[in-house]
Amino acid sequence: MESSNQLRMMVYASLCAALTAVGAFLAVPIGPVPIVLQNMFVYLAGLLLGGRWGLASVGVYLLTGACGLPVFAGGLGGIGRFVGPTGGYLIGYLPTVFLIGKIAQRAHPRMVTDVLAMICGTLVLYACGVSWLKIVSGMPLTKALALGMVPFLIGDAIKIAAAAAIAKALRPVLRIEKLRPCT
Numbered sequence: 060m061e062s063s064n065q066l067r068m069m070v071y072a073s074l075c076a077a078l079t080a081v082g083a084f085l086a087v088p089i090g091p092v093p094i095v096l097q098n099m100f101v102y103l104a105g106l107l108l109g110g111r112w113g114l115a116s117v118g119v120y121l122l123t124g125a126c127g128l129p130v131f132a133g134g135l136g137g138i139g140r141f142v143g144p145t146g147g148y149l150i151g152y153l154p155t156v157f158l159i160g161k162i163a164q165r166a167h168p169r170m171v172t173d174v175l176a177m178i179c180g181t182l183v184l185y186a187c188g189v190s191w192l193k194i195v196s197g198m199p200l201t202k203a204l205a206l207g208m209v210p211f212l213i214g215d216a217i218k219i220a221a222a223a224a225i226a227k228a229l230r231p232v233l234r235i236e237k238l239r240p241c242t
Contacts, residue, residue, distance in 0.1 A: 068108065071233065072116040075104040079120045080130035092145055092192065092207050093132045098184060099218040101152045102177045105159025106226040107233065113160040117152045124149070144207075147191020148184060155180040155187075168230055170223050177219045 082096030104113040120130065129136045132145065141149055162176035185208050193203035 067234075068112050069115075071108055072104070072112045073119065075100060075108060075113070075116040076120040076123070079104070079117070080123065080128075083130055083132045084134060086132045088133070089210055092148065092188070092211070094211060094214050095132045096218070097132070098148075098152070098155075098181075098215065099222050101156050102159055102180060102219065102222040103226060103229075105156040105180065106163045106173055106176065106222065107229060108160060109164045110157045110160030113156040114153060117156045121149060121152065142195070144192050144195050145188070146195070148188035150191070151184045151187025155184045158183055168227075170227055173223045173226055174219060177222060181215055181219065 079097050079100040082098075082100045085096045087094040101113075101117055104116040107113075108116060124130045124136045124140060125138045127136045127138075131140050131149065140146060159176045159180040162179060163173065166172040166176075189200075189203050189207040192198075192207040193200055196203070198206070
């Protein structure tokens with residue numbers, strides 16, 4: 060029984076990695092950081108899979124892109140994307156999904172908890188992304204915030220609301236057993 064659950068979780072993690080890649084193709088370029096759906100699928104990976112499996116999902120996604128497959132925003136790939144202006148956001152997906160997953164694992168699945176977990180994750184993502192954008196571009200923090208965070212706040216709020224509703228609808232269908240806290 061345990062091995063079938065492990066297999067199911069591997070399949071779900073792989074599916075979340077693939078959906079994250081698909082989310083990158085739905086990009087609206089507005090300055091150095093495009094609007095994408097990647098982070099919504101990262102949020103869903105954390106909510107549905109927990110910290111450990113969500114981290115595995117995002118790790119597979121990032122490794123796929125680092126190997127050169129065009130899974131990042133704009134249909135791009137390669138290790139060079141990690142040192143460009145969006146590199147902080149890409150790397151930031153790892154602590155983001157882990158934090159969301161940890162919070163989701165510790166609480167009974169409720170929409171308010173899911174939303175709070177995603178808000179915390181979004182703060183971590185912005186901290187990683189904006190600080191990296193500031194370092195790479197050499198721009199002042201206020202300009203990095205203006206380009207790397209402010210234009211995305213409304214869209215991210217919409218993505219959080221959508222991810223919370225999707226997670227609520229999918230949890231009963233996916234038959235994911237109560238997630239054990241990460242060790």
